[in-house]
Amino acid sequence: xxxxxxxxxxxxEDPSDAxxxxxKLMLRAGMIRKLTSGIYSYxxxxxxxxxxxxxIVREEMDAAGAQEVFLPAVQPxxxxxxxxxxxxxGPELLRFKDRHNRECCFGPTHEEVVTDLVRRDxxxxxxxxxxxxxxxxxxxxxxxxxxxxxxxxEFIMKDGYSFDATEEGxxxxxxxxxxxxxxxxxxxGLRFRAVEADSGPIGGSFSHEFMVLADTGEDTVVSCxxxxxxxxxxxAEIRQPAVAPxxxxxxxxxxxxxxxxxxxxxxxFLGVKARDLIKxxxxxxxxxxxxxxxxxxxxxxxxxxxxxxxxxxIELADQRTIEDVTGGPTGFSGPIxxxxxxxxxxxxxxxxxxxxxxxNEQDVHVVDVNPQTDFHVDVYGDLxxxxxxxxxxxxxxxxxxxxxxxxxxxxxxxxxxxxAMNATFLDAQGEDRPMIMGCYGIGVSRTVAAAIEQxxxxxxxxxxxxxxxxxxxxxxxxxxxxxxxxTAELIYRxxxxxxxxxxxxxxxxxxxxxxxxxxxMGIPFRVTVGKKTLSQGxxxxxxxxxxxxxxxxxxxxxxxxxxxxxxxxxxxxxxxCGGTLPRE
RNA sequence: CGGGGUGUAGCGCAGCCUGGUUAGCGCGCGUGCCUUGGGAGCACGAGGUCGCCGGUUCAAAUCCGGCCACCCCGACCA
Numbered sequence: 185x186x187x188x189x190x191x192x193x194x195x196x197e198d199p200s201d202a203x204x205x206x207x208k209l210m211l212r213a214g215m216i217r218k219l220t221s222g223i224y225s226y227x228x229x230x231x232x233x234x235x236x237x238x239x240i241v242r243e244e245m246d247a248a249g250a251q252e253v254f255l256p257a258v259q260p261x262x263x264x265x266x267x268x269x270x271x272x273x274g275p276e277l278l279r280f281k282d283r284h285n286r287e288c289c290f291g292p293t294h295e296e297v298v299t300d301l302v303r304r305d306x307x308x309x310x311x312x313x314x315x316x317x318x319x320x321x322x323x324x325x326x327x328x329x330x331x332x333x334x335x336x337x338e339f340i341m342k343d344g345y346s347f348d349a350t351e352e353g354x355x356x357x358x359x360x361x362x363x364x365x366x367x368x369x370x371x372x373g374l375r376f377r378a379v380e381a382d383s384g385p386i387g388g389s390f391s392h393e394f395m396v397l398a399d400t401g402e403d404t405v406v407s408c409x410x411x412x413x414x415x416x417x418x419x420a421e422i423r424q425p426a427v428a429p430x431x432x433x434x435x436x437x438x439x440x441x442x443x444x445x446x447x448x449x450x451x452x453f454l455g456v457k458a459r460d461l462i463k464x465x466x467x468x469x470x471x472x473x474x475x476x477x478x479x480x481x482x483x484x485x486x487x488x489x490x491x492x493x494x495x496x497x498i499e500l501a502d503q504r505t506i507e508d509v510t511g512g513p514t515g516f517s518g519p520i521x522x523x524x525x526x527x528x529x530x531x532x533x534x535x536x537x538x539x540x541x542x543x544n545e546q547d548v549h550v551v552d553v554n555p556q557t558d559f560h561v562d563v564y565g566d567l568x569x570x571x572x573x574x575x576x577x578x579x580x581x582x583x584x585x586x587x588x589x590x591x592x593x594x595x596x597x598x599x600x601x602x603x604a605m606n607a608t609f610l611d612a613q614g615e616d617r618p619m620i621m622g623c624y625g626i627g628v629s630r631t632v633a634a635a636i637e638q639x640x641x642x643x644x645x646x647x648x649x650x651x652x653x654x655x656x657x658x659x660x661x662x663x664x665x666x667x668x669x670x671t672a673e674l675i676y677r678x679x680x681x682x683x684x685x686x687x688x689x690x691x692x693x694x695x696x697x698x699x700x701x702x703x704x705m706g707i708p709f710r711v712t713v714g715k716k717t718l719s720q721g722x723x724x725x726x727x728x729x730x731x732x733x734x735x736x737x738x739x740x741x742x743x744x745x746x747x748x749x750x751x752x753x754x755x756x757x758x759x760x761c762g763g764t765l766p767r768e
Numbered sequence: 769c770g771g772g773g774u775g776u777a778g779c780g781c782a783g784c785c786u787g788g789u790u791a792g793c794g795c796g797c798g799u800g801c802c803u804u805g806g807g808a809g810c811a812c813g814a815g816g817u818c819g820c821c822g823g824u825u826c827a828a829a830u831c832c833g834g835c836c837a838c839c840c841c842g843a844c845c846a
Contacts, residue, residue, distance in 0.1 A: 196795060196807065197780050201839050221838065276844070293846095327769080327844065341846055393846095499843095593846065627846030663804050696806040703806090714805060724805095 185654075187689045190228050194701050204400060206636040207332025209645050213705045215653070222329025222337030229705060232653035232685075233632050234340060238319050240371050240650065241342045241626060248364040250315040250344055255297045257321060261287035263296040267604045278325045292324040295601050295623060298345045302619070303607035309349040312609060312619065313357055317344030319628060333633035334589070342626040347602075347619040349611060354596060354620035358390060361594050361624045365394050368626070369591070373648025374635055375754045377405055377588065380415040382487050383595065390596035394626075395588030396634040405588040406570050410581025417585075418487040420570040421577040424531040434538055434552035436520070441549045445515025447480045450549060454540060457481070461540045462533060462555070464517040466501040466509050466525075469493060473501055473509050477519055477529035477561065479536065482568040492528065492565050510544045518542030518550060519559040527560060530567040589634040590627075597621040636706070639729075639754065645706025646729050649749035654687040656709040656745050657702045661695035665715060672713040675723070675741050682742055703728065708752065709745055729755065 192214040201218075202208040210216045215230030226234060242252065261279070264270035270277075278290040291297065298316055306314060322341045329337045346357035362378065369376040375397045383391035393416055395405050406420035407413065415421070444450045451458045461480030466473055467489070474493065478484050486498050503514050509525050510517045518541035519527060533539075539553045555561070574583045602608065602618040611617050632651065639646040649655050656679060660672035672688060679686035687707065689698045695714075702710050712724040722735040725744055729752075736744055 193778090194807095195779060200774085200780070203840070218838095274844090322846080324845075328840095328842085330840080335845075339846070343846085590846065625846050630846055661805055694804055694806090694808065696804090696808080699806045701807085712805075716805065 185687055187657075187687055188691050190687075192227070192229050192701075192705070194704055202332060204331045204334060204637070205640055206334060206400075206633040209636055209640060209704070209706075210332060210633065213645060216333065218332075222326060222335070224333060224336060224338070229653045230632070233647070233651055234629060236651040236653075237372060237628050237631050238340075238342070240368055241319065241628065244364045244368045244371070245317050245342070245344065248315075248360045250317045250346075250361075250364075253298075253301075253316050253318050254320060255291070255294050255301070255318050257291050257323075258288055259291050259297055261289065263300055263605075264289065267296050267299075267601055269296070276324050276326065278323050290323040292322055293623075293625075294318070294343055295345065295597070295621075296605070299601045299605045299607050299621070302347055303602075303605060306347065306607075306619075307609060309609055309611045312347055312349040313353050315344060315346040315357060315361075317342060317624070331633075333629045334637075336629065339630065340628040342624075342628055344624040346622040346624070347607075348621075349609060349617070349619070351620060354598075354622055355390075358594060358596050358622050361622065362392060365592050365594060365624070365626070369394055369396070369631075371650055372631065372635065373650045373752060373754055374631075375638060376591070377407065377414050377586070379405055379407075379588075380419050381593070382416075382419045382491070392594050393590050394592035394594075396591050396631070396638055397586055397588050398634060398637040399587050400637045401587035401589040401634075403588045403590055405586045406583050407586060408576040408579060408581040409584050411576060411579040413576055413578040413581075417569055418485065420583065422531070422566050422568065422570055423575040423577045424566075425535070425575065427534045428537070432554070433557040434554040436553055436558055437551050438543055439549055439551055440547055441516075442547045444547075444549070450540065451480065454549070454551065456540055456551075460536070460538065462519065462536065462553070464510075464519050464542055466506045466517060468497075468499050468501045468505060469495040470497045471495055473505055473525055475509065475517070475519065475522055475525050475527045476567060477527065477533050477555075478568055479530065479532045480540075482530065482532060482571070485567060485569040488565070488567050489528065492563070492567070510542075512542070512544035512548075513546050516542040516545060516548060518544050519561070520544070520550060520553070522559070527562050528567060529555070529561040529564050531564055532568065533561070534564060589630070589637060591631045591634050592624075592626045594624045595622065597623050640706070643700070644704035647706040647708055648754065649708045649752045652706060652708050653685075654705075654707050655685045655749050656711060657687045657689055657705075657707045658711045658713065659689045659695075659698050659702060661698065661712060661714040662716075668713050668715060668718060671718060671723070671738060672711075675711055675713065675738060678742055679745065682746075684742070684745060708749060711741055711745075 194214045195212045198208045199211045202211055214227055216224045216226055218224050261270055277292055280288055282288055319342045323338050326337050329335055348354040348357055377395050378392050379395055381391040381393040404417040406415050406417055441450055441453055444453045447458050447461055451461055458480035463478045463480055465476045490498055506514050533555050537554050540549055540551050541553050543550050570583050572585050576583055599618040602621055607619050608616045636645050658672050658676045660668045676686050676688040708728050710726040717735055723738055724733050725736050726733045
């Protein structure tokens with residue numbers, strides 16, 4: 185395509201309302217424009233990239249046995265009431281009424297619709313398994329949309345749903361999707377990692393998130409430096425080192441700590457390390473308050489506590505609750521003498537001796553406390569978040585942290601929706617049974633943004649060829665000369681005729697402008713046609729990623745571009761992929 | 769929703785505190801000349817309800833009140 189005819193409004197300066205790199209660069213490269221908060225238009229360049237990702241997704245989903253459908257975006261409230269989510273989903277669900285005053289919503293996801301579709305037309309185990317997917321616009325009325333396409337309210341998502349007759353079948357479907365996802369992100373040219381994620385009440389390792397690795401990512405990927413264990417921070421398990429034999433009771437000396445209510449204050453005041461303190465946190469759940477003991481230098485993990493207690497709501501207790509439970513003010517809670525409240529403790533507490541705890545009284549702490557003898561704990565468990573350097577739960581390695589952006593999620597749903605919505609089939613024995621479901625999402629528009637977060641430099645975007653809006657840009661430069669223009673045209677046509685997405689910068693601009701725009705747009709290869717080299721019958725081929733320039737024959741451009749884009753690799757920084765599948 | 773901030777030409781900003789000629793600057797845009805290997809130069813030009821509504825004042829971009837929009841920090845998630 186010819187650049188002079190395309191709407192590619194590049195900008196020299198960063199727009200003021202863009203904060204993250206992908207947002208800035210997509211605006212500057214003329215890929216997107218904002219309509220309103222969290223809602224964007226895709227211009228030709230942005231849409232081309234998006235479609236490349238979509239196409240890869242399609243090919244891999246189809247290859248994995250999934251079938252593409254297209255489900256309605258506007259959905260009736262009845263369906264959501266049936267699944268029970270109408271009252272659960274909250275304000276993120278965009279609700280409205282039609283002219284007949286019927287309640288509707290704009291689909292943020294499609295479990296209800298797809299389950300309804302399948303229950304109407306699938307009757308027998310002979311028709312299963314079934315895997316349906318679609319690529320379409322979703323709307324989630326996020327509290328705070330931000331970071332451009334990274335967290336928009338309206339976004340493009342691939343969502344897929346599998347239906348199986350048996351648990352084993354469902355696991356097989358899950359595994360097929362896991363593998364398809366790995367292929368998709370590999371083909372996109374991204375460094376990523378599949379990590380174990382929390383699967384809530386279903387349990388097991390039947391939830392994986394696919395994370396594009398990027399320093400600017402919001403999520404923390406925890407991975408082992410030795411084996412291929414990887415999980416997100418919420419999920420990452422902790423292996424506690426062997427516990428020392430129980431010490432005898434401590435002296436339990438009460439000390440005055442005026443106004444010292446934080447870990448930092450107390451440790452500094454008493455001259456001890458944070459790891460020698462025990463935090464006593466009073467939490468409120470829908471089933472009443474609990475006390476949780478965490479070592480001073482550790483962080484509480486709410487997900488783990490929710491799972492252990494099997495509750496859905498958890499928050500730090502307010503002042504009054506703390507006083508009711510401990511008898512003392514906020515900031516001085518301790519485990520000694522706690523009654524009428526369940527006491528949970530992280531495994532690390534077991535290994536402590538001579539610890540410092542709160543005195544459940546204003547300005548009082550207790551030192552020289554030994555957990556195994558000096559206070560009561562109802563349950564010990566893994567209740568904290570992993571830290572770098574912790575032991576790997578699978579091997580002798582250590583855990584390290586990387587930043588990531590979640591672009592995909594595979595999840596085993598079980599019979600949650602099929603049971604609620606009565607999506608059943610007849611098995612071989614003629615018995616009615618709910619289908620076993622799985623759901624699989626890819627944030628297509630977010631994948632484009634994540635690719636940019638991962639691959640950019642000072643000059644702009646560095647697109648992997650597989651998802652670049654154009655593979656190559658042909659740039660005639662220098663004073664107007666027929667030979668230069670003709671050669672550029674020739675090369676451009678040859679590329680295009682051989683199925684290479686080529687862009688011809690036929691604008692009447694100075695070379696510097698063309699080079700800057702080409703870099704900004706992140707087009708992987710640039711063929712520069714100028715008099716400097718044309719006199720020797722050569723043109724320049726520049727690699728956007730390495731910045732390496734090579735002189736090649738005009739006739740060799742096609743072959744060179746083909747082989748280079750096929751062999752393109754992301755710059756090595758971490759292991760490209762990995763993660764563990766659920767065991768067979 | 770709580771906390772912080774911004775709204776002046778397509779984009780980036782100054783002016784506002786201390787009210788007062790015709791509201792400026794850079795980029796971009798148009799025309800012409802010139803230039804052509806990393807966002808050139810000169811000249812001329814177009815482009816503004818100063819977010820909206822109201823108030824104070826002889827006079828409001830500027831002071832006051834209300835509203836709206838957007839951005840950033842917290843609870844969500846592809």
